Amino acid sequence: MTTATASAPRGAHAGAPRRSFAGRIVDRLGSGAVQVVMILLGLFWLVPTLGLLVVSLRSVETNTAEGWWTIFTKPAELTLEGYANLLASGFTASFWNTIAITVPTTILVIGIAAMAAYAFAWMEFRGRDTLFLVVVGLLIVPIQIALIPVAALYGQAGIFGSIPGVVLFHVAFGLPFAIFLLRNFFVGIPASLLEAARMDGAPEWKIFVSVVFPLGKPAIASLGIFQFLWVWNDMLIALVFANTENQPMTKALQSQMRQFGTNIDVLSSGAFLSLIIPLILFFAFQRYFVQGMMAGSVK
Amino acid sequence: MAVTERLDGPKVPPESTSGGPASGPADTPRKKSRLGPSPWLAIAFLLPAAVLLGVWVVYPIGFSIVRSLYDASNTQFVGLDNFATIFSDGNMLRTIRNNLIWVIVAPIVVTTLGLIFAVLTERIRWSTAFKLIVFMPMAVSLMAAGVIFRLVYDGDPDKGVANAILTTVHDTFSSSQGYPEARPREGEQSPVAAEGGGVVTKQPVQAGQPVLIPIVGVKPEVLPSDAAPAKAPAGGDTLSGTVWFDFTPGGGGVNGQLDGSEKGLPGMTVEAVSDGKVAGTATTAEDGTFAFDGLPAGSYTLRLPQSNFEGAYNGLAWLGPTLITPAIIGAFVWVWAGFAMVLIAAGLAAIPRDALEAARIDGASEWQVFRKITVPLLSPVLLVVFVTMIINTLKVFDLVFIIAPSSVQPEANVIALEMWRVAFGGGNNQGLGSALAIFLLILVLPFMVMNIRRFKRGES
Numbered sequence: 001m002t003t004a005t006a007s008a009p010r011g012a013h014a015g016a017p018r019r020s021f022a023g024r025i026v027d028r029l030g031s032g033a034v035q036v037v038m039i040l041l042g043l044f045w046l047v048p049t050l051g052l053l054v055v056s057l058r059s060v061e062t063n064t065a066e067g068w069w070t071i072f073t074k075p076a077e078l079t080l081e082g083y084a085n086l087l088a089s090g091f092t093a094s095f096w097n098t099i100a101i102t103v104p105t106t107i108l109v110i111g112i113a114a115m116a117a118y119a120f121a122w123m124e125f126r127g128r129d130t131l132f133l134v135v136v137g138l139l140i141v142p143i144q145i146a147l148i149p150v151a152a153l154y155g156q157a158g159i160f161g162s163i164p165g166v167v168l169f170h171v172a173f174g175l176p177f178a179i180f181l182l183r184n185f186f187v188g189i190p191a192s193l194l195e196a197a198r199m200d201g202a203p204e205w206k207i208f209v210s211v212v213f214p215l216g217k218p219a220i221a222s223l224g225i226f227q228f229l230w231v232w233n234d235m236l237i238a239l240v241f242a243n244t245e246n247q248p249m250t251k252a253l254q255s256q257m258r259q260f261g262t263n264i265d266v267l268s269s270g271a272f273l274s275l276i277i278p279l280i281l282f283f284a285f286q287r288y289f290v291q292g293m294m295a296g297s298v299k
Numbered sequence: 300m301a302v303t304e305r306l307d308g309p310k311v312p313p314e315s316t317s318g319g320p321a322s323g324p325a326d327t328p329r330k331k332s333r334l335g336p337s338p339w340l341a342i343a344f345l346l347p348a349a350v351l352l353g354v355w356v357v358y359p360i361g362f363s364i365v366r367s368l369y370d371a372s373n374t375q376f377v378g379l380d381n382f383a384t385i386f387s388d389g390n391m392l393r394t395i396r397n398n399l400i401w402v403i404v405a406p407i408v409v410t411t412l413g414l415i416f417a418v419l420t421e422r423i424r425w426s427t428a429f430k431l432i433v434f435m436p437m438a439v440s441l442m443a444a445g446v447i448f449r450l451v452y453d454g455d456p457d458k459g460v461a462n463a464i465l466t467t468v469h470d471t472f473s474s475s476q477g478y479p480e481a482r483p484r485e486g487e488q489s490p491v492a493a494e495g496g497g498v499v500t501k502q503p504v505q506a507g508q509p510v511l512i513p514i515v516g517v518k519p520e521v522l523p524s525d526a527a528p529a530k531a532p533a534g535g536d537t538l539s540g541t542v543w544f545d546f547t548p549g550g551g552g553v554n555g556q557l558d559g560s561e562k563g564l565p566g567m568t569v570e571a572v573s574d575g576k577v578a579g580t581a582t583t584a585e586d587g588t589f590a591f592d593g594l595p596a597g598s599y600t601l602r603l604p605q606s607n608f609e610g611a612y613n614g615l616a617w618l619g620p621t622l623i624t625p626a627i628i629g630a631f632v633w634v635w636a637g638f639a640m641v642l643i644a645a646g647l648a649a650i651p652r653d654a655l656e657a658a659r660i661d662g663a664s665e666w667q668v669f670r671k672i673t674v675p676l677l678s679p680v681l682l683v684v685f686v687t688m689i690i691n692t693l694k695v696f697d698l699v700f701i702i703a704p705s706s707v708q709p710e711a712n713v714i715a716l717e718m719w720r721v722a723f724g725g726g727n728n729q730g731l732g733s734a735l736a737i738f739l740l741i742l743v744l745p746f747m748v749m750n751i752r753r754f755k756r757g758e759s
Contacts, residue, residue: 041416045432048450049435115347119345123340136754137748140690140743144694144715145737148366149358179348204340235700260704271442279438286431290434
């Protein structure tokens with residue numbers, strides 16, 4: 001970038017504007033060239049995933065023999081063999097485990113964080129601001145810090161390897177972001193709405209459930225989708241805290257990585273299955289997804 | 300979009316933050332009347348979160364600090380020995396060096412690409428589609444992204460798309476297709492001999508006498524289709540000669556002589572060597588002839604360097620020990636560029652159009668507008684993206700774990716992965732594992748402080 005600065009004419013504003021070389025190039029990009037560049041870039045981002053899909057739809061033999069792009073010349077070779085093998089290998093169990101981990105985590109995070117966020121936004125208590133700064137600080141604590149201590153705790157409590165253990169770990173590490181996001185949203189709810197309810201003598205939990213929660217829907221939707229994807233896609237926490245019986249898809253697939261190549265059918269179809277639900281969610285709710293990410297980019 | 304109303308949100312350009320009331324609604328609930336509920340109720344609302352954060356996040360920090368001072372079996376107090384190991388062990392140092400490469404390279408690449416994409420999407424009609432495509436990897440697990448890139452980086456250009464593209468591009472722009480397994484005609488009469496993987500003339504050669512370099516053992520499939528029947532060079536007073544495939548299909552012909560039907564070998568590099576130094580280089584034409592223009596008179600040895608006899612270009616060993624970290628950073632960029640783009644695009648949309656227009660009317664070029672107005676106004680967003688990427692690179696784990704094949708994982712190792720390996724992945728040394736976790740925490744500590752400061756500034 002600095003080199004380009006040098007080529008910008010210094011005395012440009014004196015008299016007729018002379019465009020620098022770099023300037024002309026940038027201006028030219030406005031025309032067709034930029035279209036071509038963008039199409040190429042778009043392909044660049046699309047092709048890897050497309051490759052995975054095609055590989056997952058071909059037999060191991062075909063995949064060992066040639067690249068997936070030969071699909072364009074001989075499309076007849078597609079097969080669902082890989083997916084059949086995957087289901088036969090007991091992958092379905094890990095799919096249900098992923099659901100059993102992701103759904104409760106998302107619900108718990110939303111519920112617990114919404115309560116805390118409401119307290120931070122609309123209740124008075126000593127040390128509130130300091131406490132919230134702690135939450136802001138916790139936003140980026142690496143989960144590595146908790147792996148060893150929590151593993152020890154779980155060992156004592158006898159929940160090591162179990163789904164509740166995995167869920168609770170996820171919930172705890174999802175909370176700082178969730179509280180942060182919701183508190184910042186709740187704080188924007190017009191005070192008059194809450195005060196009116198309080199004047200009417202509505203109990204606090206009722207205000208929370210019938211005023212704040214419905215008004216907070218956009219933020220809660222963002223948080224929900226984000227949290228869901230985050231837990232769905234996690235591998236590290238599952239690797240440490242889920243045993244083979246309770247492992248989600250990411251861990252099940254990871255255990256197949258060692259034989260990469262010979263089991264490419266199972267691996268590629270599993271990877272594709274694991275990403276299809278996030279992709280559907282993403283395309284359906286991308287607005288909330290983007291908002292959630294923008295609001296949480298401190299993370 | 301109320302969600303984006305936030306501390307470091309890209310909504311407000313820097314000038315307007317100094318004056319005027321804060322755009323956030325944060326000041327409304329401050330110092331309100333005591334109409335609200337009792338503090339006890341607040342505690343009840345906070346309790347579940349406090350317990351979870353306390354037990355799963357805060358307590359482990361303390362536990363890890365203590366644990367990091369003990370040995371693997373948690374029996375012996377070892378002081379800072381575990382930390383000393385981190386900074387002295389060769390593998391650990393390589394791990395730290397890798398993280399350093401990550402932290403320096405990845406955030407710059409991601410932020411720059413995000414900026415370029417954000418600017419370019421403003422110039423196309425299908426920007427929503429483009430954004431969706433580039434943003435999509437964000438929804439995909441890093442595990443799946445790892446599998447995707449394991450396929451992309453496959454070393455075989457017939458299987459891995461990265462090397463397929465590289466070899467295609469290479470073969471398009473470079474005609475110097477090698478002739479693997481080709482060798483000079485051997486024997487007493489032959490003017491040339493094999494040496495050091497290449498071919499050299501046995502006798503010194505001078506300008507004016509054509510040099511014949513007969514080659515045999517050229518595989519039919521590597522003989523270029525444009526190879527023409529070999530001819531003697533035009534001669535004259537330049538040093539010239541012919542490199543050809545000294546083999547007559549169907550038999551016949553005289554060894555070591557141009558028979559008219561034998562093919563020249565195009566694209567061969569020929570070096571004229573004098574006193575061990577390369578004095579000139581020439582490339583053979585379709586009929587195998589070559590000539591050295593402007594070479595000082597004298598006697599030379601001609602050499603066909605080894606590169607002529609190497610096999611076809613097969614791309615790069617992406618998953619090999621040298622390229623593994625850059626390759627994984629490539630996958631990381633693929634995942635995160637969309638995040639950077641979307642954030643920066645939002646910042647771009649918030650820049651007042653009239654500021655840009657005014658500059659354009661004053662005669663500033665697009666590039667000047669970009670450099671002098673857009674980028675400075677975007678700097679808060681760029682900083683957020685950059686810092687987020689630094690934190691992400693420090694924590695990078697899944698991609699390295701999945702993309703690096705087990706044999707090169709030591710070369711690709713990063714702190715987060717090493718922490719898992721040491722403590723859970725077979726190492727079983729929780730003392731060292733805790734020390735690594737603390738090290739990671741210390742590395743993100745400055746950004747934690749930064750977040751808190753920025754938040755406080757946004758609130759006041």
